[in-house]
Amino acid sequence: MSHPRDTLAALRRGERPKPAALVAFAEGLASGEVSDAQAGAFAMGVCHTPLGAQGRAALTRAMRDGGDVLQWDLPGPVLDKHSTGGVGDCVSLVLAPALAACGAYVPMISGRGLGHTGGTLDKLSAIPGLRVEMQADELQSIVSRVGCAIVGATGDIAPADRRLYAVRDVTGTVESLDLIVASILSKKLAEAPEALVLDVKTGSGAFMPDVEAAHALARALVETGQANGVMTSALLTDMSQPAATSAGNALEVIAAMEALTEPATRRSGRLVSLTKALGGEALALGGLAADAMEGAAKIAEALTSGAAAEVFGRMVRAQGGPGDFPERWRDRLPAAPVVAELRADQPGVVGRIDTRALGEIVVDLGGGRRREDDRIDPTVGISHLAQLGAVVTEGQALARVHAADGDAAAEAAERVARAIEMESSAVTPPPLVQETIR
Incomplete structure (x- = not known):
């Protein structure tokens, strides 16, 4: 059996460790045999x-195998989706119940936000009483009965990743392609899905804004998922503006509920379009649709018919939230005490949005974390954001800022104004889905 020192020595010499050595190192991470110093050296070595x-x-x-791996005996395929993170990305809240309404089972293990990107668990936690922490047996029970659940990873899911993730942050090795892929997929594959679709973001608000780097990540994720026996594909999607027209936890739940419950004319175009694209691909991978186009049509029908909203309501109830949430969500969600409207000081066209800056504004308002132990205000954020290419007149609203007090609202509004650049002529936004990698 390979010793951790031997693996580290190989990396130092510029040699790729053999798969057996990597397996032994991961087992040592999970068991505690590998020290924090060795874990940090490994992360740095993999970067080089x-x-x-x-x-x-x-x-x-x-x-994956160093912790619990879920077991299923269900009448339909187990499917899931993962996003590399962005601003205003509440797709999971819409997609999980839509997939379940189409006959899939979705045990979505998600994370909390850190930095400028929001976390799905923080968004769900804006719903009063809803629990996102539970053991594997309860997760499996809810998924079997409801069709989907969105929860955090237990300490028994991919424990090696938990240790390696912690040292990556303090050793400056977060951006290693190999470690990103292993971190994402070790947890996702522990769900034992039959198929997985990855939403890899690129653009100003993405974790990897550079399109070439995002493409390399997407390709590596697909190859690694498939090498481990899971039907996997990735969509390279645009994050040059938020996925929804809102950013902030309760505000993104509102955007998701509008997509689930309101007439089609009031749905956020990008949010629903992205949900259909990802859902269509997932249904095709899982054998519930002939191809992604047919799958997208099934997702659209699940939204239009109200079937997805009904599943979402049952999921909220099963996870401890209000029993009448789909009917009374506007009354159930908390709201910020101050709302300030940002208006255009001249006519023009929305030409560029610094989406990362918007995410940073939400964090500074109290809606995100700089450190893992930071507390979150679920009410704050940005809503009714003008879209790229929108033609606006002088005095027209560009966004609303939701804040804890007037000073915070005024400062945030000024920063939002700086994050939106106006043009004098027509602007064509980038395509929402730039490429599908299979």
Whole structure:
């Protein structure tokens, strides 16, 4: 059996460790045999000596197998989706129940926000009483009965990732492609899905704004998922503006509920379009649609018919939230005490949005975290944001800022104004889905 020192020595020499050595190292991370110092050295070594496709797949598999792996006996396919993170990205809240309404089972293990990108669990936690922390047996029970659940990872899911993730932050190795892939997929594959679709963001609000880097990540995720026996594909999607017209936890729940319950004319175009694209791909991968186009049509029908909203309501109830949430969500969600409207000081066309800056504004309002132990105000954020290419007149609203007090609202509004650049001529936004990688 390979010793951690041998693996680290190989990396130092610029040699790729053999898959068996990576498996042993991951097992040591999970058991505690590998020290924090060795974990940090490993992360730095992988940055200098990438593992390659075979090594990446072996590390991911070993990190998955170092903890609990869910077991299923269900009458339909187990499907899931993962996003690399962005601003105003509440797709999971709409997609999970829509997939369930189409016959899939969705055990969506998600995370909390850190930095400028929001976390799905923080958004759900804006719903009073709703629990996102539970053990595997309760998760499996809810998914079996309801069709979907959105929860956090237990300490028994991919424990090696939890240790490696912590040292990556303090050692400046967060952006390692191999470690990103292993971190994402070790948890997702522990759900034992039959198919997985990845939403890899690019643009000003993305974790990886550079399109070439995002493409490389998408390709590596697909290859690694498939190498571990899961039907996997990735959509390279645009994050040059928020996925919804809101950013902030309760505000994004509102956007999701509008997509689930309001007439089609009031739905956020990008949010619903992205939900259909990702859902269509997932249904096709899972054998519930002939292709992604047919799958997208089924997702659209689940939204239009109210079936997805009904599933969402049952999920909220099963996870401890209000029993009447789909009918009375406007009354159930908390609201900020101050709302300030930002208006255009001249006519023009919305030409560019610094989406990362918007995410930072939400964090500074109290809607996100700089550190893992920061408390979140679910009410604050930005809503009714003008879209790229929108033609606006002088005095027309560009956004609303939701804040805890007037001073915070005024400062945030000034920063939002600086994040929106106006043009004098027509602007064509980038395509929402730029590429599908299978």
